[in-house]
Amino acid sequence: MRVLVTGLSTYWGGRLAQDLEQDEDVEAIIGIDRTPPKVELERTEFVQVADAHSLIRRIVQAAEIDTVIDTRLVVDSTVTSPRRAHENNVVGTMNILAACSGSDSTVKRFVFKSSGHYYGAEQDDPAFFTEDMERPHPPRTRIEKDIVEAEQLVADFAHAQENVSVCVLRFAHGLGAGMRTAYTKLLRLPAVPAIFGFDPRLQFIHEDDIVGALEYAARHPELEGVYNGAADGVLVLSEIAGLLGKPLAPILPPWGTGIAASALSRAGVEIPPEVLQHLRFGRGYDNRRLKAAGFRFRYTTREAVLKLREAQRLEPILRTGQEPYRYEREVEDFLRYSPSVRPDRRREPKRQNVARGARRELPQEASG
Amino acid sequence: MTPSLDLEQRRDLLPALEPERRVTDWGRSERIEGLLDRTLYDFLYHVWFRCEVEGIENVPSDGGALLVSNHAGALPPDAAMITKAIKEEHPDPRPLHLTAEHFFKGYPGFSMLVPKLGGVAAHPANAQRLLQDEQQLVLVFPEGRKGTEKLFKDRYRLRRFGRGGFVRTAMRAGVPIVPIALIGAEEAMPVFAQLSPLQRVTGLIYAPLSPLFYLPAKFRIRFLAPVPVHEMGDPEDRGAVQTLAQDIRARIQEELFDMVGKRESVWFG
Numbered sequence: 001m002r003v004l005v006t007g008l009s010t011y012w013g014g015r016l017a018q019d020l021e022q023d024e025d026v027e028a029i030i031g032i033d034r035t036p037p038k039v040e041l042e043r044t045e046f047v048q049v050a051d052a053h054s055l056i057r058r059i060v061q062a063a064e065i066d067t068v069i070d071t072r073l074v075v076d077s078t079v080t081s082p083r084r085a086h087e088n089n090v091v092g093t094m095n096i097l098a099a100c101s102g103s104d105s106t107v108k109r110f111v112f113k114s115s116g117h118y119y120g121a122e123q124d125d126p127a128f129f130t131e132d133m134e135r136p137h138p139p140r141t142r143i144e145k146d147i148v149e150a151e152q153l154v155a156d157f158a159h160a161q162e163n164v165s166v167c168v169l170r171f172a173h174g175l176g177a178g179m180r181t182a183y184t185k186l187l188r189l190p191a192v193p194a195i196f197g198f199d200p201r202l203q204f205i206h207e208d209d210i211v212g213a214l215e216y217a218a219r220h221p222e223l224e225g226v227y228n229g230a231a232d233g234v235l236v237l238s239e240i241a242g243l244l245g246k247p248l249a250p251i252l253p254p255w256g257t258g259i260a261a262s263a264l265s266r267a268g269v270e271i272p273p274e275v276l277q278h279l280r281f282g283r284g285y286d287n288r289r290l291k292a293a294g295f296r297f298r299y300t301t302r303e304a305v306l307k308l309r310e311a312q313r314l315e316p317i318l319r320t321g322q323e324p325y326r327y328e329r330e331v332e333d334f335l336r337y338s339p340s341v342r343p344d345r346r347r348e349p350k351r352q353n354v355a356r357g358a359r360r361e362l363p364q365e366a367s368g
Numbered sequence: 369m370t371p372s373l374d375l376e377q378r379r380d381l382l383p384a385l386e387p388e389r390r391v392t393d394w395g396r397s398e399r400i401e402g403l404l405d406r407t408l409y410d411f412l413y414h415v416w417f418r419c420e421v422e423g424i425e426n427v428p429s430d431g432g433a434l435l436v437s438n439h440a441g442a443l444p445p446d447a448a449m450i451t452k453a454i455k456e457e458h459p460d461p462r463p464l465h466l467t468a469e470h471f472f473k474g475y476p477g478f479s480m481l482v483p484k485l486g487g488v489a490a491h492p493a494n495a496q497r498l499l500q501d502e503q504q505l506v507l508v509f510p511e512g513r514k515g516t517e518k519l520f521k522d523r524y525r526l527r528r529f530g531r532g533g534f535v536r537t538a539m540r541a542g543v544p545i546v547p548i549a550l551i552g553a554e555e556a557m558p559v560f561a562q563l564s565p566l567q568r569v570t571g572l573i574y575a576p577l578s579p580l581f582y583l584p585a586k587f588r589i590r591f592l593a594p595v596p597v598h599e600m601g602d603p604e605d606r607g608a609v610q611t612l613a614q615d616i617r618a619r620i621q622e623e624l625f626d627m628v629g630k631r632e633s634v635w636f637g
Contacts, residue, residue: 123470123471123473123474124489125489126491126494127394127488127491127494128497130493195476196476197476197477197478198476198480199479201394201395201483233386233393234393234394234395235389236397236483239389239391288373288377288378288381292377300383300386302386302388302389
């Protein structure tokens with residue numbers, strides 16, 4: 001398998017590349033992004049490139065990439081400006097797809113990381129979304145609009161490119177020690193904010209399961225179409241607060257919620273509109289299609305929340321001036337290509353005997 | 369294309385129950401429901417409405433079934449009393465899921481409470497999952513809001529049973545329908561008039577002129593013999609669906625007239 005990971009510098013791109021490095025079947029891992037990677041990578045080759053499809057196409061053809069895993073999608077509107085999110089989510093997706101299309105393309109497999117925001121959160125929603133369900137109303141927030149548009153592009157690509165097997169994974173909000181999303185930030189507060197009079201049903205997925213599902217999808221080309229990636233178990237917000245050992249703070253008023261949220265954001269608690277809607281009506285997913293395809297989730301939603309609590313407790317102890325990883329192009333190139341490097345020290349495509357737990361997992365910006 | 373799952377897979381792959389949890393995936397809370405059941409429901413069932421139940425054996429002990437009842441009263445107590453009747457009288461008490469129009473999800477407070485007590489939004493996908501995949505009991509009021517908006521002078525005269533959607537739901541899910549006739553609710557909180565200007569001002573679903581508390585009418589709940597609609601036609605056959613819906617409506621109406629006719633007093637039965 002020769003893999004291209006787009007969005008290598010996102011949290012997911014980095015973790016996925018680290019996982020793929022452990023696997024001998026993966027001959028080559030090329031990662032592309034606009035910015036240097038944020039995690040240490042053994043044999044992944046990083047190419048810094050913007051979304052220019054002609055350049056990506058050349059990389060794909062030159063490295064004879066057969067599997068593309070697209071982890072680039074921004075699904076959290078707090079991480080960047082709406083304009084840049086749109087640029088990345090819609091224009092970026094278009095470029096990646098253009099780079100993989102054409103009858104002469106070497107790409108056989110395309111895995112797209114999408115988000116449950118595709119479904120939105122509305123009053124007349126079903127309790128569990130299946131993959132075939134349409135959202136009952138057009139998207140309300142810009143990020144949701146982007147995601148719907150991006151998925152449409154992927155669906156069109158899948159239709160046009162019959163020789164490429166395309167898989168879209170719609171993930172629930174991720175939870176994990178390494179992630180910094182609007183949701184994990186909310187759950188880090190001393191009390192869990194809620195809208196007065198609402199106790200939404202929420203479903204999450206542990207970060208390891210997100211990486212696991214992406215990898216599983218990359219390895220199993222028979223998984224075609226859309227799959228929901230959400231752990232077993234739908235919890236109500238009060239239950240989540242209880243598991244985290246925190247009080248529920250219904251500080252947001254049921255009417256004028258948006259105004260109150262913008263006041264809160266000035267006080268440093270940022271609740272983006274898509275999360276606000278989610279805090280009102282919640283969202284449940286039917287994950288049985290992915291389970292039927294053979295994927296096994298390691299954690300239930302409840303276990304993911306409990307893992308988050310452990311991480312929250314450990315955080316003040318572990319946060320002791322650890323230098324974040326910095327990518328040094330010269331060093332990486334030296335270790336890979338210099339004739340002076342001893343063969344056993346060379347970073348090259350062969351299995352490194354690194355224990356799974358020994359990987360460094362530094363907290364960083366993630367979207368998911 | 370992605371294969372659709374067969375019934376066996378859909379059942380096998382349902383999330384396993386986590387014994388530590390006291391809330392179901394539907395948001396139903398054992399704790400809150402239990403609390404209300406031991407206090408308010410218990411009082412209403414035994415003391416206030418003095419419920420009498422007939423034909424409880426018509427509620428199956430296993431497998432899914434769609435319970436269909438008449439519906440009345442400004443703030444209808446019928447759903448709670450049917451739930452309680454199954455809990456009290458049935459040899460194998462089973463939880464009952466009540467379908468409610470999704471409006472409740474928009475109201476603060478209700479949005480929290482209704483699911484905790486076993487309420488589920490009346491969405492076809494929800495009914496399908498509960499009845500077929502999870503093999504649960506589901507209660508529907510096909511009259512819907514038209515039943516609760518009905519005035520006292522129209523009591524015990526059933527409204528239209530929607531467009532027969534409940535029959536189609538049961539057919540698709542492959543479960544029988546258990547019709548229920550219930551008397552007493554019409555007198556417990558009668559609606560004398562609809563105050564539409566008030567409704568417009570408050571933005572509520574409806575604003576009835578009615579007593580502010582339940583009157584102690586005598587309740588009688590009759591569970592009728594199950595109708596195996598899933599063996600009686602095809603859900604896509606509109607004619608068959610409509611005919612069955614009308615048949616079921618007629619059976620409930622007939623029972624209601626029979627029960628009201630034999631009743632000697634509204635308050636003492």
